[in-house]
Amino acid sequence: MRTRMTHPLTSSWMTPAIESTSVDPSARPECRPTWWMRRSVSIDSIPGQMTLSIACLGYYELYVNGKRVGGEPLAPSLTRMDRRGFVIAHDITGFLVQGENCLAIWCSSGWYLPHQFKVHEGWTPLLQVDAFCDNAFRLWGVRDEEWLCRASNRAVIGAWAWNKFGGEDVDARAERPDWNQVGGDTTGWHPARVVSAPPITITERNCPPNRIGEVYSAQALRRLDDGRFEVDFGTCLAGWVDIRFPQMAPGQTVLLGFCDLPADNDRKYPDGRSVDHSFNQRSVYHACGDGSDRFENKFNYAGFRYMTIEGMDNPPALGDMKALLIESDLGRTSSFRCSNELLNRIHDLNVHTLRCLNLGGYSVDCPHRERFGYGADGQTALPAYLYTMDSAAFLRKWLVDWCDVYDPDTGRISLCAPTIHAQHAPAWGGIVVPLAWALYLYYGDWESMANAFPVIQGHLRFLQAAVRDGVLRKEAMGSAFHADWVPVDRGMDTKRTPDVPMRELFNSCYLITLWDLYIKICNVLGIGDIGEAVSNIAALREGVHREFYRAEEGLYLMPEQVYQAMPLLAGVVPGVLRPVILAKLLSLIEEKGWHMDAGLPGTTLLLDLLAQCGEHEVIHRIYAQATYPGWGYMLACGATAIWEQWNGFWSQIHSCFAGPAAWFYSGLAGIRPDENRPGFEAFSLAPAFVPGVDFVEASYDSIRGRIQSAWRRRNSRLEWSVTIPVNTTATLVVPVADPAAITVNGLPLDVQAQRIRRPKGECELCFELPGGSHLLVWACGPEC
Structure with missing residues (x-):
């Protein structure tokens, strides 16, 4: 059982290792030992509450009198351990007995390794343990003669690096059932070694456990x-x-x-x-x-x-x-079903994949080869996390991780967090901007966005410093300079990865989108230099259009989808050319048989652009394909999680394309937050009533209550049932030009409705409804 920590830890730090650098046992090459630790405590009478607070750089399990306290696997959640660690408070009252008690810890170094972090006094786990009675006073902390230690019968295999995560080596012959019990034989055990405090911040864990x-x-x-x-x-x-x-x-x-x-x-x-x-x-x-x-x-x-x-x-x-x-431990916050079973399976495939990627309080690329929290992968998965899981605390913690891997001296951000990567790339470290904005937009989290603002501003200025003649240049920025990773026919199994001009176009447009978000953040927080952002955006738009627009071909750079989508998304395309470039993009998608050819994060950004342009029918046609490339193709090939590449090369559990579920809620169900009244104080309901889908049933548990949007075609009518939480306001958008054509709860529409034109030119009605349940009905013609 975990409880809230009410007192800071003050005891000394300790390690179970005898020396500052432990040598792997010769009988187990490539293995690192895990450790048993124990101490005896005599109690005259059981207190009302006794709490054991533990900070561990590594993994640990706590036992009292032979019984496991709590059942969390692989605790605590991962942090950048040379800057930050978590303390967890355990209520052990119910495990105590009058008289002699045995407190025991089984621990492992986990990620606390010198090639991942700057470790402190060796790579063995470091612990700080305090006990508090009745939340009032500290009983004791660490003295080296009181905690006894020895290597356990279990070792961890592997270097914990790329493609070397190994497993475990267990020798059942060396099992000692009494290691964590009163009276256990401590022959051969040694005292814990007290070490100096590592130069890090210890905070109470702020994310869900495993x-x-x-x-x-x-x-x-x-x-x-x-x-x-x-x-x-x-x-x-x-x-x-x-x-x-x-x-x-x-x-x-x-x-x-x-x-x-x-x-x-x-x-x-x-x-x-x-x-x-x-x-x-x-x-x-x-x-x-x-x-x-x-x-x-x-x-x-x-x-x-x-x-x-x-x-x-x-x-x-x-x-x-x-x-x-x-x-x-992220609870589900939504449900989705529709008449197309393939779409249902894609939704469920996405949700299951996210569950395979979020162990440890951050989202990884894959759970086997790398286990790194890459930023571009995270941006791809972010919308699906927001809609399908109770992700606020999880994402808030991960934003702190990203701030922890920021270098204030240079402005650089690692490719991943909380582990550190020597390289950097715009759409990887740039996640701090959309992640901070998403926490504000979906959860009203102003504070996290404000705390991250210095990192956001510093990193954008770092990227902007590599702009030459209005283009973000690889030579000026250096490092990986990844852009649209593993697109169709340009994956790691080919020699056709995107070249420098492709990456410079993509990354320059991506930088514009970051500056656009920066302006929104500045307006909310009332800080920052908006003029700087406006000037940078103008220079980038002019430079990208000048260098990459091919007037004779009527496209940007080359006839691939993402290189038309990114200039449109970033506002690079002059107004008179927008219909031309959008038409070119749509023709490229149609030429591919209504498939995308984008990669990571281009797929997510391409879909965002199509949604902004009202092209939901195109998105539906892309999703509904069961042929290569697409999520339907993965399912047709027997996938049970989303792949790393569209063709199935390499990882079969990956985050590269792990975001399609978001559109089922924002598109087909039409549930979208309102940036002017964040945290779903106000929101829109604007479903895409696409041909080929006969019904949609969706719910989303916002922080203000459950939102439901369910529509069905029935007898040339469209029936749309919505549930709006009390004390919120929803703006509904329906594809009807005449208010008299709609009934709400069996009565004519009696609220003021505004006629607006959709991006494709059709008229529709926009009006507000208060909290409650409402049934809207209108005729939709024989085609429905």
């Missing part, structure tokens, strides 16, 4: 030609396994491998080599042989659907093998 979200039973088992067994759990996931072994011989060693595709998959590198879809994920189990052998993860996890078993003649029964999805 949880075990789903448990999947093994679905199928087969023997491979090389003698291994392969287990299929039926879906891709990020998490743990729980394997109960049959009778084994003492010391028998079993190797477990984890893959996101079966062993006989057909994925190849361009040179013909097979792609290793295990990403070097592997765990090792050494049996005790007493009939109780069982492997369960504790301090590492995997991204997988398939597990291979090596070293057994007879595998475990299907019923003895389970996979456990681990995710941040």
Whole structure:
């Protein structure tokens, strides 16, 4: 049980390691030990409340008298640990007994490694532990002679770097059931080593904990030609396994491998080599042989659907093998269903993928190869998080992570957060701007946006400093300068990645969109230099149009979709040319059979542009395709999570295209926030009543209450049911020109309605309705 911390920690820091740099046990190469720690506490009478507050740089589990306190896996959530750590307060009152008690911690270094962060006095976990009685006074903290330590029977495998996240090595023969119990044998244990305090900020954790979200039973088992067994759990996931072994011989060693595709998959590198879809994920189990052998993860996890078993003649029964999805504890805030089952499946595929990517309080690219919180990936997934999950605290914490990886001396922001990457790119570090704005727009979080403002302004000025002749230049900025990553036929399996002009066009337009958001933020906060932003936007628009517009071809740079969409989105295209370039963009989409050819984050930005232009029918046609490339194609190929590339190359659990669910709410259901009255104090309901969809049922739990939007075509009429939370106002938009044609709750529309023209020229009505439930009906002609 967790409780709120009411007192700051004051005890010394300690580590279970004897020396400042621990040496990996020679018997377990590539392994780092995990540690048992314990101390005895004698209590004359059980207090009304006793709280144990723990700050740990690494992962830990807490035990009192042999019982686990709480059940959170892989705690605490990840931070940039050379700048910030979390403290968690545990109420241990119910675990105490009168007399002697044993407090115990099992810990691992986790991400606290020198190639990830500037570690303090070695890479072993560091802990600070205080106990408080009745929230009134501190009982004790750390003295090295009171906490005893030893290496446990479990080690973590792998360097925790690109493609080297390994797994765990468990020696069941060395299990000590009494390690965390009163009277346990402490022969061979050593005192904890007190260390100086690391130069970081310790704060109470401000994001949801991890949880075990789903448990999947093994679905199928087969023997491979090389003698291994392969287990299929039926879906891709990020998490743990729980394997109960049959009778084994003492010391028998079993190797477990984890893959996101079966062993006989057909994925190849361009040179013909097979792609290793295990990403070097592997765990090792050494049996005790007493009939109780069982492997369960504790301090590492995997991204997988398939597990291979090596070293057994007879595998475990299907019923003895389970996979456990681990995710941040984000409640669902929405529901969606429509008449097109493919769209429903895309929605559910997106939601499940996000659940595979958000372990640890940040959103990763993939859970197996990298586990990095890349910014462009995060921007792609951001709209889906906002609509489908209770993401406020999760995103607020991640914004702090991004501010922590900002370099105030240069203005640079790492490609990812909270782990650090040496490189940077505009659409990666630039996430701080749309992320801060989204927290304000969806949750009314003015404070987080204000706290991030110095980082936003500093980073935009850093990017602007690399502009030459109105174009953001790769040579001036240096580093990765990624732009639209892995678009169709330009992925990592090709030699056709976007060239410098393509990247300069994309990134220059992207920078304009950041400056546009900056102006909005300045207006809300009442600070900043709007004149600077306006001047920069004007220079960029002029420079991009001058350098990349091809008048003879009637397009920008080249006939690919994203290079028309970005100038339109950024306002680069002069007014007289906008219809021409939009028509060119639509023709390029049609030429592709109503498929996109964009990558990351171009897909999300392209869809945003189409929605702004009212081209929801085009978006629907893109979504409704079951052929390559698209989300429907992934499903047709058996995907259970969204892929890294449209063609399925490499990761099968990835964030590159993990945002399609947002349009189901903002487009088909029409639920959109109002930036003038954020946090859904006011909002619009403007569904896209697209041909080919007969009904839509959607709900969204805003911070002010549940919003529902459900429409159905019935007998040449369109019936639209809406629910508006009390004390809010909704602006409804319907594709009808005459107010007399609409009834609301069976009566003629009796509120003032404004006729407006849609982006494509048709008339529609716009009017406000107060909180409550309303049924709107109008005739929509025989075509509906």
